[in-house]
Amino acid sequence: xxxxxxxxxxxxxxxxxxxxxxxxxxxxxxxxxxxxxxxxxxxxxxxxxxxxxxxxxxxxxxxxxxxxxxxxxxxxxxxxxxxxxxxxxxxxxxxxxxxxxxxxxxxxxxxxxxxxxxxxxxxxxxxxxxxxxxxxxxxxxxxxxxxxxxxxxxxxxxxxxxxxxxxxxxxxxxxxxxxxxxxxxxxxxxxxxxxxxxxxxxxxxxxxxxxxxxxxxxxxxxxxxxxxxxxxxxxxxxxxxxxxxxxxxxxxxxxxxxxxxxxxxxxxxxxxxxxxxxxxxxxxxxxxxxxxxxxxxxxxxxxxxxxxxxxxxxxxxxxxxxxxxxxxxxxxxxxxxxxxxxxxxxxxxxxxxxxxxxxxxxxxxxxxxxxxxxxxxxxxxxxxxxxxxxxxxxxxxxxxxxxxxxxxxxxxxxxxxxxxxxxxxxxxxxxxxxxxxxxxxxxxxxxxxxxxxxxxxxxxxxxxxxxxxxxxxxxxxxxxxxxxxxxxxxxxxxxxxxxxxxxxxxxxxxxxxxxxxxxxxxxxxxxxxxxxxxxxxxxxxxxxxxxxxxxxxxxxxxxxxxxxxxxxxxxxxxxxxxxxxxxxxxxxxxxxxxxxxxxxxxxxxxxxxxx
Amino acid sequence: xxxxxxxxxxxxxxxxxxxxxxxxxxxxxxxxxxxxxxxxxxxxxxxxxxxxxxxxxxxxxxxxxxxxxxxxxxxxxxxxxxxxxxxxxxxx
Numbered sequence: 001x002x003x004x005x006x007x008x009x010x011x012x013x014x015x016x017x018x019x020x021x022x023x024x025x026x027x028x029x030x031x032x033x034x035x036x037x038x039x040x041x042x043x044x045x046x047x048x049x050x051x052x053x054x055x056x057x058x059x060x061x062x063x064x065x066x067x068x069x070x071x072x073x074x075x076x077x078x079x080x081x082x083x084x085x086x087x088x089x090x091x092x093x094x095x096x097x098x099x100x101x102x103x104x105x106x107x108x109x110x111x112x113x114x115x116x117x118x119x120x121x122x123x124x125x126x127x128x129x130x131x132x133x134x135x136x137x138x139x140x141x142x143x144x145x146x147x148x149x150x151x152x153x154x155x156x157x158x159x160x161x162x163x164x165x166x167x168x169x170x171x172x173x174x175x176x177x178x179x180x181x182x183x184x185x186x187x188x189x190x191x192x193x194x195x196x197x198x199x200x201x202x203x204x205x206x207x208x209x210x211x212x213x214x215x216x217x218x219x220x221x222x223x224x225x226x227x228x229x230x231x232x233x234x235x236x237x238x239x240x241x242x243x244x245x246x247x248x249x250x251x252x253x254x255x256x257x258x259x260x261x262x263x264x265x266x267x268x269x270x271x272x273x274x275x276x277x278x279x280x281x282x283x284x285x286x287x288x289x290x291x292x293x294x295x296x297x298x299x300x301x302x303x304x305x306x307x308x309x310x311x312x313x314x315x316x317x318x319x320x321x322x323x324x325x326x327x328x329x330x331x332x333x334x335x336x337x338x339x340x341x342x343x344x345x346x347x348x349x350x351x352x353x354x355x356x357x358x359x360x361x362x363x364x365x366x367x368x369x370x371x372x373x374x375x376x377x378x379x380x381x382x383x384x385x386x387x388x389x390x391x392x393x394x395x396x397x398x399x400x401x402x403x404x405x406x407x408x409x410x411x412x413x414x415x416x417x418x419x420x421x422x423x424x425x426x427x428x429x430x431x432x433x434x435x436x437x438x439x440x441x442x443x444x445x446x447x448x449x450x451x452x453x454x455x456x457x458x459x460x461x462x463x464x465x466x467x468x469x470x471x472x473x474x475x476x477x478x479x480x481x482x483x484x485x486x487x488x489x490x491x492x493x494x495x496x497x498x499x500x501x502x503x504x505x506x507x508x509x510x511x512x513x514x515x516x517x518x519x520x521x522x523x524x525x526x527x528x529x530x531x532x533x534x535x536x537x538x539x540x541x542x543x544x545x546x547x548x549x550x551x552x553x554x555x556x557x558x559x560x561x562x563x564x565x566x567x568x569x570x571x572x573x574x575x576x577x578x579x580x581x582x583x584x585x586x587x588x589x590x591x592x593x594x595x596x597x598x599x600x601x602x603x604x605x606x607x608x609x610x611x
Numbered sequence: 612x613x614x615x616x617x618x619x620x621x622x623x624x625x626x627x628x629x630x631x632x633x634x635x636x637x638x639x640x641x642x643x644x645x646x647x648x649x650x651x652x653x654x655x656x657x658x659x660x661x662x663x664x665x666x667x668x669x670x671x672x673x674x675x676x677x678x679x680x681x682x683x684x685x686x687x688x689x690x691x692x693x694x695x696x697x698x699x700x701x702x703x
Contacts, residue, residue, distance in 0.1 A: 225650060225654060
């Protein structure tokens, strides 16, 4: 059962052309897309649908009926069954206290604000009071976020589109009083609020800048209906909400699979030779070079790169070794495949080698034929329909927000290096007769600590991203992890890191548990796919049992909630000696373990350290 | 563009926005005749009209379009002169 559908690309080509040719009239295709989404929301699937539910509240200071419908449509397209709560018109602070909102139990709240409301306030103040309007406004948002925050819930706020009027011309940014200058500094404050509170951002400032303010705003829509922008831009705002939700639920691109000919350079290395391919400082060659630089910057962010090309291996390697303008080098790639097999087959191999799902792969290939073939075999892979002109590729990828992420941790940046160590480990594995002997030879050291502040981003990332070894898939966010860590009386948190003689894995497992009456409940236990089959989970259970003994708690409660991807841990609790106490038809299984009866599973760590 | 051409285009837009496949588009058709024609879909429809006919409808006209006939007359006038016929305060 596949839960998450592949992304439907927005047909926003019209916007690019509008920007280049001047925004005289709305692009027909944007409006068609807008109407399509509105109608999609109206024909939502019934409650019997087997897809996962998501409960979203939208509290806005402008008319949000359309926005809510579009958010609903975006979530349906991403494979969810959305339930929407729309707050009363322009009553965000009141809504934070509303019993109806509390009862609705949203897992996701979007506080939708617009620049028009700040303008109203600004204009109503004396010139002296205007100097403080951005701080006052940001503080209100902060209070709203704090009032709405709680574990297991995500709050999203937005930046503001830059206004058209400046009052002081080009001097406006230098003036402390100009409305334009105030919005620029307010956007910085909003980012700060998000950083401090753990809220996420819907970057409307960016969206509006990309399409241009004179295209984005339509004062008639505001005057007549309190719509914050021209209606056909609302899908972009809704798309950001949908993207954040699916990213938090683990759908992220982890690896870019790249074609070579006409993708990394112009022409075909096999036919055109080293001198014949287009790659350099000017013209078409410049665009290919810049695309390579863009890809390298994504690798620096922690995305893996892989090559999948129809070529002879030696021919494919030639530019990497000898072309003076190549930006990407062979060592930047975690997997390098050049052969004549169908690409779909190679792509399955890449996913398997890297131990990630096909849906974490994004395939960049200039050939519509290859894209079609791959898509038909792997509908879950992300395969952008790239525009014909390679100059537009970065635009296309960015416009569709393919590379959404919710946190950046140092592990992200180290990930690429890790996979190189991993291939050394695998080479070594072949020399041993059995797995035990091999594991011992790794000289693994495991250390466990609570969710300390410095590691929170990585812990949150692990909990939101791991799909396979994830027992309840609760997707606790950074904010939630922070509150667990702060309350040691009620919660036990374990962040586990692993080292061996080849290198440091960093944090590869996390557990959140709650001290309940007479038992310790495992709210979440996730292990990174990089650390499977090393006995990490056995050691974690030992640690939990030890904690229970110290607190004189006799029982551990555990639960398995099935998803499309966590089948590998369905039998986890049985293997650990737990007793099944309840199960239902959805596949949900509850277990308990008597602490005295627990016998430790063998593990092969040189040392287990608990800070 | 003749009124017939305009009606033909409007027919497509109305079916798309109001989702009434059997809608009979005639000049006397009014908002009160179409259940899905409300203040929100009114703006959706006008945005499509503007895009389709390459015009910009002034704010004061948006609220004074009550039926298809009004709309056709407005489109004709905006296409021919670039201006709406009845500027409420006498116009510039």
